[in-house]
Amino acid sequence: MARYIFITGGVVSSLGKGLASAALGALLQARGYTVRLRKLDPYLNVDPGTMSPFEHGEVFVTDDGAETDLDLGHYERFTGVSARKTDSVSSGRIYSNVLEKERKGAYLGKTIQVIPHVTNEIKDFLSVGEDEVDFMLCEIGGTVGDIEGLPFFEAIRQFAQERPRGQCVFMHLTLLPYLAASGELKTKPTQHSVKELRSIGLQPDVLVCRSEQPIPEKERAKIALFCNVRPDAVIPAYDLKSIYEAPLAYHRAGLDQAVLDAFQISPAPRPDLSRWEDVMDRLTNAEGLVKVAIVGKYVQLEDAYKSISEALTHGGMANRVRVKTEWVDSEKLEGEGAHLLDGFNGIIVPGGFGERGTEGMVAAAKYAREKKVPYLGICLGMQMAVIEAARNLAEMPDAGSEEFDHEAGESRFTPVVYHLKEWVQGNYTVQRKLSDDKGGTMRLGAYTAVLKPGSKISEVYDGALEIEDRHRHRYEVDAKYRERLEEVGLNFSGMSPDGRLPECVEYASHPWFIGVQSHPELKSKPFEPAPLFAGFVRAAMDNERLV
Numbered sequence: 308m309a310r311y312i313f314i315t316g317g318v319v320s321s322l323g324k325g326l327a328s329a330a331l332g333a334l335l336q337a338r339g340y341t342v343r344l345r346k347l348d349p350y351l352n353v354d355p356g357t358m359s360p361f362e363h364g365e366v367f368v369t370d371d372g373a374e375t376d377l378d379l380g381h382y383e384r385f386t387g388v389s390a391r392k393t394d395s396v397s398s399g400r401i402y403s404n405v406l407e408k409e410r411k412g413a414y415l416g417k418t419i420q421v422i423p424h425v426t427n428e429i430k431d432f433l434s435v436g437e438d439e440v441d442f443m444l445c446e447i448g449g450t451v452g453d454i455e456g457l458p459f460f461e462a463i464r465q466f467a468q469e470r471p472r473g474q475c476v477f478m479h480l481t482l483l484p485y486l487a488a489s490g491e492l493k494t495k496p497t498q499h500s501v502k503e504l505r506s507i508g509l510q511p512d513v514l515v516c517r518s519e520q521p522i523p524e525k526e527r528a529k530i531a532l533f534c535n536v537r538p539d540a541v542i543p544a545y546d547l548k549s550i551y552e553a554p555l556a557y558h559r560a561g562l563d564q565a566v567l568d569a570f571q572i573s574p575a576p577r578p579d580l581s582r583w584e585d586v587m588d589r590l591t592n593a594e595g596l597v598k599v600a601i602v603g604k605y606v607q608l609e610d611a612y613k614s615i616s617e618a619l620t621h622g623g624m625a626n627r628v629r630v631k632t633e634w635v636d637s638e639k640l641e642g643e644g645a646h647l648l649d650g651f652n653g654i655i656v657p658g659g660f661g662e663r664g665t666e667g668m669v670a671a672a673k674y675a676r677e678k679k680v681p682y683l684g685i686c687l688g689m690q691m692a693v694i695e696a697a698r699n700l701a702e703m704p705d706a707g708s709e710e711f712d713h714e715a716g717e718s719r720f721t722p723v724v725y726h727l728k729e730w731v732q733g734n735y736t737v738q739r740k741l742s743d744d745k746g747g748t749m750r751l752g753a754y755t756a757v758l759k760p761g762s763k764i765s766e767v768y769d770g771a772l773e774i775e776d777r778h779r780h781r782y783e784v785d786a787k788y789r790e791r792l793e794e795v796g797l798n799f800s801g802m803s804p805d806g807r808l809p810e811c812v813e814y815a816s817h818p819w820f821i822g823v824q825s826h827p828e829l830k831s832k833p834f835e836p837a838p839l840f841a842g843f844v845r846a847a848m849d850n851e852r853l854v
């Protein structure tokens with residue numbers, strides 16, 4: 308049976324709970340334990356799939372097709388453990404399960420209440436797969452004191468109470484603000500936050516204190532005393548240059564030791580930190596720089612492309628270079644012209660939804676093709692590259708995507724990208740209508756692509772002829788234009804196993820121009836970079852237009 312670590316946050320949001328959880332997971336692995344990380348989000352959306360990237364950042368997709376919070380991306384990048392549908396839940400999902408059961412008469416005529424019905428549903432979620440790992444790390448989204456969070460806090464209180472003593476540990480993240488005028492770090496907000504937790508029956512065992520300034524021993528002792536925590540379980544967390552420093556920095560600060568002490572695991576197995584030492588070596592001893600432009604429409608919030616920027620960093624580590632990413636607003640590019648891309652070693656057009664900004668992406672694909680700049684098109688970025696080839700090489704000036712026609716409510720394009728209504732997933736055929744719900748109805752999760760022998764993409768994957776990456780899209784390049792596009796040089800180098808759905812395109816006559824319908828960035832890790840990103844960075848290094 309797994310031991311549980313519950314991670315909560317107080318004082319302010321955005322303290323880096325997800326990162327602290329992920330780093331702790333990595334440290335427990337370094338000590339030889341198996342881990343799984345889970346996220347419980349108090350918002351009422353059933354999942355983040357329908358939320359704007361501007362609001363919530365990237366939607367992270369799992370192999371089994373769940374649309375989840377971007378923190379699950381951190382968990383995977385730090386532990387290498389593939390997240391599952393059962394690792395992410397929201398209040399919306401919990402309530403919708405409870406209401407569905409109520410309609411089916413599953414509660415045998417009882418009055419349905421937050422305690423026990425909603426809290427029981429949360430506890431059921433926590434227990435899934437508990438026999439599989441040594442440690443289950445469960446992060447509660449939001450901040451203690453939020454109205455929406457209460458059922459989750461109550462559920463973890465009950466959960467720990469029902470388990471044998473010592474099976475659950477509570478870790479709480481807070482902030483120590485620094486008052487420059489008096490030159491002091493203030494502990495009062497932390498005290499209040501812990502008081503708030505204790506008022507709902509939760510006593511933290513470990514406190515992680517974010518601070519911009521070193522925390523003096525005196526203040527640490529004070530926090531321990533006032534918050535009823537052991538002094539060596541008050542862990543300082545300072546700002547880091549790179550998130551990948553977190554495992555080593557938290558280890559030095561004593562986090563994993565404090566957690567194991569709280570479980571009374573003694574002696575604790577010694578950690579092997581070589582994986583993270585190598586990651587840090589690659590990060591700090593990079594030689595050279597490549598400049599990459601990401602041409603997208605959600606560029607105001609960088610979290611919208613979190614996994615892409617991380618995968619680029621990993622691609623840099625694989626080649627021991629630093630990757631400098633610049634965000635180029637595709638709408639701006641539409642207005643001002645593709646010369647905005649002058650001076651970059653490589654261009655990425657990432658995923659996205661809706662028509663706004665897409666002409667700028669088509670212009671970026673044209674620029675990359677003509678100027679022979681390495682290009683990686685991801686999902687929408689592949690679709691735009693196909694539209695560009697259709698318009699400018701295959702004499703289809705009105706080529707476009709059905710997505711934009713649907714959005715505009717009129718037919719303006721010849722749809723080389725069309726709405727997919729039926730496809731094969733494993734042994735099933737999935738069917739969709741345009742009028743279906745928006746949430747959870749895309750082609751989601753891991754799908755196989757069969758690669759053409761000798762193609763560039765196959766070379767990138769070390770000669771593999773089958774690859775599997777995660778998908779999240781409603782529209783699809785129409786295979787009926789394959790011949791016409793291949794005649795003008797755009798090869799369909801990867802197809803779905805049934806040969807119906809184009810998965811990868813590339814130009815044989817270009818140094819490195821690849822479009823993929825999947826999201827390879829989602830599986831990239833610092834210690835196992837996604838081959839397409841490592842290959843793209845390599846090509847960008849070789850690109851002579853050096854900055």
Ligand code: GLN
Nearest residue numbers: 658659686687780781782
């Ligand atoms: N909007 C496109 C589609 O739904 C692309 C999606 C994406 O880039 N993830 O097919």
